[in-house]
Every structure is written in structure tokens, then in C-alpha cells.
Amino acid sequence: MTVKQVGIIMNGVTGRMGTRQHLIRSIIAIREQGGVPLANGDIIMPDPILVGRDANKLQALAEKHKIDRWSTNVDECLADPYNIIYFDSQTTVRRVEAIRKAIKAGKHIYCEKPTATSTKESLELAELATQAGVKNGVVQDKLFLPGLLKLKRLVDSGFFGEMLSVRMEFGYWVFEGDWQEGQRPSWNYRKEDGGGMIVDMFAHWRYVLDNLFGHVKSVSCLGVTHIPQRIDEKGTPYACTADDAAYATFELEGGIIAQVNSSWAVRVNREDLLTIQVDGTEGSAVAGLRDCKVQHRVNTPKPVWNPDIENPFNFSEQWVNVPDNQIFDNGFKIQWELFLKHVAADEPFAWSLLEGAKGTQLADLGIQSWAERRWIDVPELSLGVKQDGETVYTAK
Known part of the structure; x- marks a missing residue:
């Protein structure tokens, strides 16, 4: 040895x-x-x-x-x-x-x-x-997160049948820095220093979408600066020149539609800071950073829209956890x-x-889509x- x-x-x-x-x-x-x-x-x-x-x-x-x-x-x-x-x-x-x-x-x-x-x-x-x-x-x-590894296991097994759509929710409230210190460095909110939600997170979304569900074919994106002023590490107010949220739709190969909301100005009312729901003809799954749960076609309830009565379903109880079945490092x-x-x-x-460049490309095209208010092919x-x-x- x-x-x-x-x-x-x-x-x-x-x-x-x-x-x-x-x-x-x-x-x-x-x-x-x-x-x-x-x-x-x-x-x-x-x-x-x-x-x-x-x-x-x-x-x-x-x-x-x-x-x-x-x-x-x-x-x-x-x-x-x-x-x-x-x-x-x-x-x-x-x-x-x-x-x-x-x-x-x-x-x-x-x-x-x-x-x-x-x-x-x-x-x-x-x-x-x-x-x-x-x-x-x-x-x-993110490809090596336990929740996404379980999703990949489901994709590879054919669990979803024909995949139809992906919905991703990412983010949390980043404090402005006045009465509570912010959890992210101030440069993240200055475009001139390389900050911005689209620049930061679209590099992630590109490899997640490409590797799990299908190559990204086109993008429609709206960026927003929800919080116009924050306080930096020295206690000095500064103007936020970069986007702190992005609302995007991606068309993937095979006609799969992915809707991805990313925000540092959202309060979390979901099971994790990142959740990914995948819907297919044979079943659906929802994954977080570590956990993943599924609902197969045969276990899908049959709700009827009726606002005049109490909802008879506890929808969250009708999903089954995907077991670990391995040690996750x-x-x-x-x-x-x-x-x-x-x-x-x-x-x-x-x-x-070259794979990393694809992430930068998607960020550039997302920003272009936002500026021109139109779909952009990738x-x-x-x-x-x-x-x-x-x-x-x-x-x-």
C-alpha cells in the first residue's frame, strides 16, 4: 500500500x-x-x-x-x-x-x-x-444531498412513468441587518460584487434539472429586488443593486415543465429550505434536503373541490417516506x-x-429573459x- x-x-x-x-x-x-x-x-x-x-x-x-x-x-x-x-x-x-x-x-x-x-x-x-x-x-x-439521491433513485427506477412537471421552492428570510444580523454576506446583494439570486442559484438549478429530469431547453424568468436596502457587516446601510428573488419557468427535454421560485425574502412554510415536487403519470414525489416521500397512482386520493364543507382529507398523511437504504455522507x-x-x-x-459554464449560461439567459420579458432558448x-x-x- x-x-x-x-x-x-x-x-x-x-x-x-x-x-x-x-x-x-x-x-x-x-x-x-x-x-x-x-x-x-x-x-x-x-x-x-x-x-x-x-x-x-x-x-x-x-x-x-x-x-x-x-x-x-x-x-x-x-x-x-x-x-x-x-x-x-x-x-x-x-x-x-x-x-x-x-x-x-x-x-x-x-x-x-x-x-x-x-x-x-x-x-x-x-x-x-x-x-x-x-x-x-x-x-x-446538491446532486449528493440525500433527498435528491432518493429522487434520482425514483427516476432511475421508472417510478414516475412519464414525468410531467417539476416544482421547486427555495429560500428563506435573510434578515436585513438592522435589528437582526443577516445570515448572508452583504456582497450577495450588490450586482457590482457578483451578487444576485439568479447568478448564485441558477448555476445550481441547471445541474439539478439537467442531471435529474432533463436538459434545460428554454427559460422564462422574472427577477426582483424585494428589499432595496440592507445593513452591511460594519453596520452601514447600503443599496441593494442585485436581485434577491427569481421566479422562473424552464422547459426541459421531453416536454417536462419546471417552475422554480428562489427567494431570500420568503418565510418558510414547507418542510425544508428546498423542496422539489415531481409529478408523473404513475406517481409523484416531494424531496427536501434529506427526506423524500412519494404517492403512487394507486394510492392517490380522489378529492372534489367543495368550499362549503370542511376538507375531509389530511393530504400530508397520504404520502409514504422513501427509506434511506444506505449511509449518506x-x-x-x-x-x-x-x-x-x-x-x-x-x-x-x-x-x-464546461458543465459549470452551463450554469453561468442559464444565469445569463435568465437575466436576459428578465430584461427582455420573453422566453429565451438555451x-x-x-x-x-x-x-x-x-x-x-x-x-x-
Whole structure:
């Protein structure tokens, strides 16, 4: 048995998501379990170096979690051949330049989404990685949530018959920051800093819809800024220039219709922060982050609309829970393990920078639909082609 040490540059891990999900619940958890086993008996052991702009935060984070390496100099980390993977969970507006540098340095790329603030830049990153021959991947964590894994199990089994529609409700009330501190950073609500519900969440909805139900063919979207002013981390009021809610309809292949409401200005009266209802000719399902329940055709009640009497049905009791039937690990950790196997053992990994570009594309088209108040078709993306010595990015 050989233990393969894999140096990983982790840029942006002082943020909430980077610390909790990628560092603590993924890389540290993998180290504590003894690494990632390969089929030949070898072990992959991730060895992170924490990178960022604030030395005090980095040192404190490294000491707290017994990590030996940290740095504020990204270029030095990229120049070290020991570090073979570059991971980026910075804010979106900083991501493109950093990934370009990492690709040029020959590092394999793994990053959060959105991969860029425009489809053109997202495709450019995918093209650069392909030309450089480096492996690359994008975090698509919701595919590994227990509730969505159960949904995928139902889809693969043919439970739904012909799928008809998908309805997704996502969001919660994010406090404005006056009498209660907000749960999200202020940059999320400034367009100039890469914020906005559409930019943030359509990258998720693209891979969820594509991988579970059918490729997205067209979009109709309305974005809204419901809360025009919030209070930032320093207690200073600021104008919200980005959308904090989006109301969208997507047409999927096979004629499936998906309605998706996303809002940071909604109070939750449902079973989870994200719920997905799928209706088909043979049955329906409702999934949250962890649970999933179903109602088959033969168990469907026969209600009749009659507002003059008390409703005789308790509809929620007429659904059956889908059993776990397996142990569910943290979704971020699962995908990290898959990417490490991809880099160290050339095992397959489906969620490339090109897949990430599809999420940016859907956000761009959603914003265009909102601006033009019309349906927009979603073309198939392709990487760059050379015209007169320059790379031109196209959509088929």
C-alpha cells in the first residue's frame, strides 16, 4: 500500500462555505478517516495549504484545525510543484483571474460555482483547461444531498412513468441587518460584487434539472429586488443593486415543465429550505434536503373541490417516506473524494468546467429573459474555435 500525498491550494477557505463544507467537512474529514482508498489498495491523502488575503484569519484557521501550511502568496503556492490541485471558493468576481493563473501553472482545477460572471469567461476557463491538459471540476453539491439521491433513485427506477412537471421552492428570510444580523454576506446583494439570486442559484438549478429530469431547453424568468436596502457587516446601510428573488419557468427535454421560485425574502412554510415536487403519470414525489416521500397512482386520493364543507382529507398523511437504504455522507466530501480519485487515478468525473459554464449560461439567459420579458432558448454550449487566430466561443 502506498500513501499518495496530494498538495492542494485552497484559496478562499476563510469564508463560511469554504471553512465549513470544503475544509472541515471535506478535506479534514477525509484526512481523519485515513484518506481516500483506491481500488489497487493505495491511499490518497490530501495535504492542504490555506490561501487568502488575511494572514490573521489564515493562521487562526490553520492552528485551530492543526494544518501546517498557510500563505497569503498565491503565486508562491502555484510555483511549488508539490501542490498539484488548485481549489477556489473566493467570491465569483475574483475567481477567473486566479483560475487562469492556476491553469498556466499546470495545476488541476476544482472550484465553486458560478465559475465566472459571464458565459464567455466560463467557457474560456473550460477551453484553457482543456488546452493545458489539466483535470478540472466544479462543485455540484446538491446532486449528493440525500433527498435528491432518493429522487434520482425514483427516476432511475421508472417510478414516475412519464414525468410531467417539476416544482421547486427555495429560500428563506435573510434578515436585513438592522435589528437582526443577516445570515448572508452583504456582497450577495450588490450586482457590482457578483451578487444576485439568479447568478448564485441558477448555476445550481441547471445541474439539478439537467442531471435529474432533463436538459434545460428554454427559460422564462422574472427577477426582483424585494428589499432595496440592507445593513452591511460594519453596520452601514447600503443599496441593494442585485436581485434577491427569481421566479422562473424552464422547459426541459421531453416536454417536462419546471417552475422554480428562489427567494431570500420568503418565510418558510414547507418542510425544508428546498423542496422539489415531481409529478408523473404513475406517481409523484416531494424531496427536501434529506427526506423524500412519494404517492403512487394507486394510492392517490380522489378529492372534489367543495368550499362549503370542511376538507375531509389530511393530504400530508397520504404520502409514504422513501427509506434511506444506505449511509449518506456529506455531499461536498463525496465530490471531493471523486475529484481526488479523478486526479490521482484517472477515474471518471462528470462535472467539468464546461458543465459549470452551463450554469453561468442559464444565469445569463435568465437575466436576459428578465430584461427582455420573453422566453429565451438555451443553446448547446461548445468550446472555442479559432477564427483569424483568435478563440471565439460559440453556442450551437
